[in-house]
Amino acid sequence: MKKEYIIEACNGKKIEVKKDQLITIIDIEGSQVVDFFAEASENPDEFLSTGVTIDCNESLKLKIGDIIYSNLYQPMFKILADDVKEQDLLHPCCRPEMYDFFYHNGANHSNCLDNINMNLKNKRALIHPVNFFMYTKINTDGSIIVKKPLSKAGDKVILKALMNVSLGIAACSVSESDCNGGKTSPIKIITED
Numbered sequence: 578m579k580k581e582y583i584i585e586a587c588n589g590k591k592i593e594v595k596k597d598q599l600i601t602i603i604d605i606e607g608s609q610v611v612d613f614f615a616e617a618s619e620n621p622d623e624f625l626s627t628g629v630t631i632d633c634n635e636s637l638k639l640k641i642g643d644i645i646y647s648n649l650y651q652p653m654f655k656i657l658a659d660d661v662k663e664q665d666l667l668h669p670c671c672r673p674e675m676y677d678f679f680y681h682n683g684a685n686h687s688n689c690l691d692n693i694n695m696n697l698k699n700k701r702a703l704i705h706p707v708n709f710f711m712y713t714k715i716n717t718d719g720s721i722i723v724k725k726p727l728s729k730a731g732d733k734v735i736l737k738a739l740m741n742v743s744l745g746i747a748a749c750s751v752s753e754s755d756c757n758g759g760k761t762s763p764i765k766i767i768t769e770d
């Protein structure tokens with residue numbers, strides 16, 4: 578069965594996905610980062626881990642065919658297609674303290690940590706999502722710079738679920754930097770068998 582979900586700018590959603598279903602993540606307007614997190618449907622103590630994903634793939638970036646792993650080193654998703662081929666595995670979800678650190682405006686600022694926690698009905702102290710479409714340039718000296726995403730309107734990533742999962746997805750709330758191209762916009766998710 579095919580289902581479509583719109584996640585409005587600066588919002589989040591929980592989406593249930595079964596093993597072997599396909600998940601299409603669409604940047605509707607372009608240059609919008611998608612904070613993509615998941616927990617195992619039967620066990621929320623098993624969840625998506627960017628650190629384990631970096632470890633298993635021996636890479637700071639994802640490419641088509643790569644696997645996204647759980648904290649228990651189990652395969653959660655396989656990347657089947659990627660129009661942009663830039664994503665970020667380094668940054669945690671934005672949160673009020675991040676907005677305070679950089680922009681002094683954290684009070685009442687929408688943020689991906691709260692948007693994912695509220696939808697998954699959990700209170701994780703820190704969430705490290707896969708940040709699809711986020712363009713973090715990694716320099717040879719180890720320094721990083723966040724640049725405007727390369728994604729254009731309609732660009733997409735397609736994943737296959739390798740276990741039953743509850744997705745916690747947010748359209749990132751940062752409008753203060755190049756992270757989302759200086760604005761925030763909605764995203765679309767399609768799940769299908």
Ligand SMILES: [Zn+2]
Binds near residue numbers: 670690
């Ligand atoms: Zn965010």
